[in-house]
Amino acid sequence: MADGGAPASSSSLVEKQFEDFRLHLEESGSLRERIRAVAAEMESANRIMHSSLLLVHQSRSVPEVLEKAKGQIVVLKELFNRLAEILRECPGQHYRYHGDWKSETQTMISLLAFLHWLETGNLLMHHEAEEKLGLDASEFGPDIEDYLIGVCFMSNELPRYVVNQVTTGNYDCPRKVLKFLTDLHAAFRMLNLRNDFLRKKFDGMKYDLRRVEEVYYDVKIRGLTTNDDSTEDQGTTQA
Amino acid sequence: MADGGAPASSSSLVEKQFEDFRLHLEESGSLRERIRAVAAEMESANRIMHSSLLLVHQSRSVPEVLEKAKGQIVVLKELFNRLAEILRECPGQHYRYHGDWKSETQTMISLLAFLHWLETGNLLMHHEAEEKLGLDASEFGPDIEDYLIGVCFMSNELPRYVVNQVTTGNYDCPRKVLKFLTDLHAAFRMLNLRNDFLRKKFDGMKYDLRRVEEVYYDVKIRGLTTNDDSTEDQGTTQA
Amino acid sequence: MADGGAPASSSSLVEKQFEDFRLHLEESGSLRERIRAVAAEMESANRIMHSSLLLVHQSRSVPEVLEKAKGQIVVLKELFNRLAEILRECPGQHYRYHGDWKSETQTMISLLAFLHWLETGNLLMHHEAEEKLGLDASEFGPDIEDYLIGVCFMSNELPRYVVNQVTTGNYDCPRKVLKFLTDLHAAFRMLNLRNDFLRKKFDGMKYDLRRVEEVYYDVKIRGLTTNDDSTEDQGTTQA
Amino acid sequence: MADGGAPASSSSLVEKQFEDFRLHLEESGSLRERIRAVAAEMESANRIMHSSLLLVHQSRSVPEVLEKAKGQIVVLKELFNRLAEILRECPGQHYRYHGDWKSETQTMISLLAFLHWLETGNLLMHHEAEEKLGLDASEFGPDIEDYLIGVCFMSNELPRYVVNQVTTGNYDCPRKVLKFLTDLHAAFRMLNLRNDFLRKKFDGMKYDLRRVEEVYYDVKIRGLTTNDDSTEDQGTTQA
Known part of the structure; x- marks a missing residue:
């Protein structure tokens, strides 16, 4: 250590600095x-x-x-x-x-x-x-990443919604939800997700999509939908 | 769902948004x-x-x-x-x-x-x-918290330094380091540390202090220091 | 240390205290x-x-x-x-x-x-x-929190019960359980749960509810229930 | 399920109970x-x-x-x-x-x-x-167990105190602290400690005792204590 000169004053400078930090x-x-x-x-x-x-x-x-x-x-x-x-x-x-x-x-x-x-x-x-x-x-x-994660969480709600709607007799619901979710999933796929949490949440969207497809399959195979299959949406008023 | 108006255009708006996100x-x-x-x-x-x-x-x-x-x-x-x-x-x-x-x-x-x-x-x-x-x-x-953490890391280096200095015959080193570390420790104690990492690092400084005290004790008990015990520092030029 | 007065008696007081503690x-x-x-x-x-x-x-x-x-x-x-x-x-x-x-x-x-x-x-x-x-x-x-946790555990038993009842041909069971579980879930949602364990158990109830909805969906989509869809419960005697 | 009688009133009783819980x-x-x-x-x-x-x-x-x-x-x-x-x-x-x-x-x-x-x-x-x-x-x-744990924590402070006192030339300190700590350790040994945390803290007291013994040995071997060795305490006024 070089000659400290005025150690007392150095000590009080340290005290002053920590008081500022406090x-x-x-x-x-x-x-x-x-x-x-x-x-x-x-x-x-x-x-x-x-x-x-x-x-x-x-x-x-x-x-x-x-x-x-x-x-x-x-x-x-x-x-x-x-x-x-x-x-x-x-x-x-x-x-x-x-x-x-x-x-x-x-x-x-x-x-x-x-x-x-x-x-x-x-x-x-x-x-x-x-x-x-x-x-x-x-x-x-x-934040944009928070928005995207929130949208993934929203997608998690959709399979349950579809199941309950079909139970109450709204057989047209699966087709509409499927179209919405398919588009959303495609849009997400454009992104290069480097945020690990977001990427994981997006991976979960795949399961939502699959479950909605299954419900749509169930109503189709049982002939419960009467309208045409065109993915064109002809008005979306819901029960 | 209310009447969607122009769903196709809505779909292209979504695409546009995700292109911006991309x-x-x-x-x-x-x-x-x-x-x-x-x-x-x-x-x-x-x-x-x-x-x-x-x-x-x-x-x-x-x-x-x-x-x-x-x-x-x-x-x-x-x-x-x-x-x-x-x-x-x-x-x-x-x-x-x-x-x-x-x-x-x-x-x-x-x-x-x-x-x-x-x-x-x-x-x-x-x-x-x-x-x-x-x-x-x-x-x-x-960042101030990074500065404080860095100072804690620096303190971790001092016990080793003191031990090696005593080994080379610099018996006055422990007293000086002890005074420096004691003042530093007291200054830190003024702070209300809510940052968990910083608090943990500061807790570690206690062991550095204790180790330096032990080395100082060793040189004192063996009569290796010649100067008086006053904690007054009389110039800090180091070997 | 100030003059200790009567250290021997102090020592026996300590012994007496530790005997009490023992x-x-x-x-x-x-x-x-x-x-x-x-x-x-x-x-x-x-x-x-x-x-x-x-x-x-x-x-x-x-x-x-x-x-x-x-x-x-x-x-x-x-x-x-x-x-x-x-x-x-x-x-x-x-x-x-x-x-x-x-x-x-x-x-x-x-x-x-x-x-x-x-x-x-x-x-x-x-x-x-x-x-x-x-x-x-x-x-x-x-304890009230123990009661609430117990009720959450009971809810975990219901999806399995519903599945087994449907298997034995009791197609009306899912609707009844769904109504019970929906009401229970809504009642819990009134509470501001600060007990972490209880909150986690309650979060699990959501999956029970979802599973029962899925079973109800299955019996509905296959036309296995004959009664109307009203959520009004008309007598709950069970097989 | 037996006939539920008045399910609506049951539902409102549940609501009332959860309102009380809230x-x-x-x-x-x-x-x-x-x-x-x-x-x-x-x-x-x-x-x-x-x-x-x-x-x-x-x-x-x-x-x-x-x-x-x-x-x-x-x-x-x-x-x-x-x-x-x-x-x-x-x-x-x-x-x-x-x-x-x-x-x-x-x-x-x-x-x-x-x-x-x-x-x-x-x-x-x-x-x-x-x-x-x-x-x-x-x-x-x-609480008695909290008191005992606090006493163990206090014992942890003593080795450091002894070291620093010897450094400042108070060569009589180790003997006094050793007597105090030996008595305290013996008193604790009377207890059947079933509290795991307390037992662990008490185990640590052993190391404090050992360290103080070492310091006492150091001052004795170097002839730094002048008074007699009797463990009788003759007044405890401290520097």
Whole structure:
């Protein structure tokens, strides 16, 4: 060691630095706690929305189910805007805390996408999700990989939906779902998935597709569908 | 499902969206590959610097060891600036990719801090690390938690150093290192560590401290130190 | 250290304290052994009851199966009252030893609930479980979380039951079980489950529900059910 | 299933029961959150007290160190009484939540016992710990096993203390600590330890004893102790 000169002053500089760190860690710790509090509320709103949507499997009227589920979109919109506001306090650090709300985002996307599909028969687009949540993409919106994972989760719900619809006598449902899922699966196949979790979830979509094909086969082989087989969709109003 | 309006066009919108995603994933994938290539070079520079510094345990002349090790600082500086340049392409996404170079940053800090301590007897401050690497903190510098973890790693090197110095007859070394480590440990204790990895690494510093105390005890009990016991440090020039 | 005054007497005080501890640990140790002995007998009674109940999957006459299984309720009642008596010796320490019998309670609840459902088509209520065991809730009864976990275990038995009933030609069974399980699942969803184990068990109920839906789908698609699709239940007497 | 009588009313009874459970789980969940908040403050007070006590290893004046550390006893006393107050809301369920504060109790006992030993040279008795915390044993005090584990933790601090005291020239310290630790170890050996964690911690005390014996041997063999070897303690005032 070279001559230390003024070790006492060096020691007080170290103390000063750690005092700064203490404040820094307190700040980022309390920021994280606030983010986690919002994420916990998101999880709760997701749970309520999920409960409402699940009724669609019990042959309840779709419009009634959708009306109830939509009530939670307002709540989620408020929560995402509260999150965006917190993140505005730490510009450029969005991804530092991203792990604390990404799972909630994925679940929410899956629910919004299922609701949107029940309503329109179409895939909820990424920009439509942002609009529903009142978010400005240039600043803060659902991460694209979280959106894609959410869409995979939504696909997992479809085989069950098809089975329950056929049970209630809606024999046209499998064909429609099959067309939707086939297109979705083809679209995903365009992507070079390097995110391991996303790739695994996408692999699961294959099983959803297979199960829907089997149900479609069951209704066809028993002559339960009366309409033509054209994959052209002629209006998608559902029971 | 409500009447879908124009399903064919909906299908092409989906295709368009996934084409956008494909480009987005390609871009972020290739960005990540470039970051990982830089991180691999950092790891290599760290390894060379570590090899040079290890010679200090073999009673080589400290100035000679330092000279060689410093050669790698130039390399690391160039690499960090290359990394900063890549990150300038994706503003606000620094923390998205942070996991790809944080381990290299921690190792580098531990090496720079050891080198600095050998040279000056003082702790390398965070802003000094930034200066050595020619980084502008306002834009991109070593994360504070990475700095703290690196300092813990550096502490792990000290017991071995003390043992080897005593072996070569430098009986005054344990007292100096003990004072440095005691102050460092006390400074860390001011922090409320919520980062689990950092907390664990800091817990390890306790064993370094204890080991150095044991060595100091050994030289004291054998009457190998000649100076008085005052914990006052009277100049820290080292052999 | 300040002047210790009378160290010898201090030493004997320490001895006295540890002698008290020795007695205390002996007592709580032997209490625990007695509790574990009762728990071991409970496990055995549960196993016998489970064996009896499993015969219901083999198209045995339900009343005969129930008669045999009910024989163990008497045994379990006696064991729970023996346990209550032991716990009366250590008032307020019920939860100290709770880990020693909770798994047995959960299994027992699942068996009682399955038996009750076979008999009545209804969910065994918590207070009904207490009555069957002759316990006084104000003093000692099955923990609510253990009751809920037991109910989840019971749900795991239902898909297998449905499959075996359909095999024996009871095509009306899936509809009834589906209604029961759907209501149960909806009731659980009202709860904010913070107990990780319970939450995980409840997550499993979803798969039971899905499996029963699949069986219901199978009998419907093959036209094996003759009754209308109304989810209204018109009398639940079972084969 | 027997004739269900009034299935609709059964369904509403289930709903009523789960509504009760929902309230019950909310209540116990919020109770647990309040307990955990107190436990987090205990951990923080322990951390501060530990930092103060650690200075005793750096040859600071013992009375000064003790004065500072004692400041936290007031805080801990307030926290334990707050905890006792919360537990008064759920009589007989003390042990249900015990896992949430037991680790904090163990650490606190180890710190109080070390402080007490530095001050008096004696072991902090269980009832003395209760008095320091202003707790009423008949209602709520530190669990005996937690007390014993805390004492084991305190023993772990002694070898380091002895080493540092010898380094500063207090050659009489090893003999005193050795006597204390030998008595403590003998007292523990009276107990039949069935608690696995406690047994393991006690096993560790053996290594503390061995290390102190080695230090005592070192000072003896070098003729650094001048007083007689009688294990009779003649006043324990410490440097």
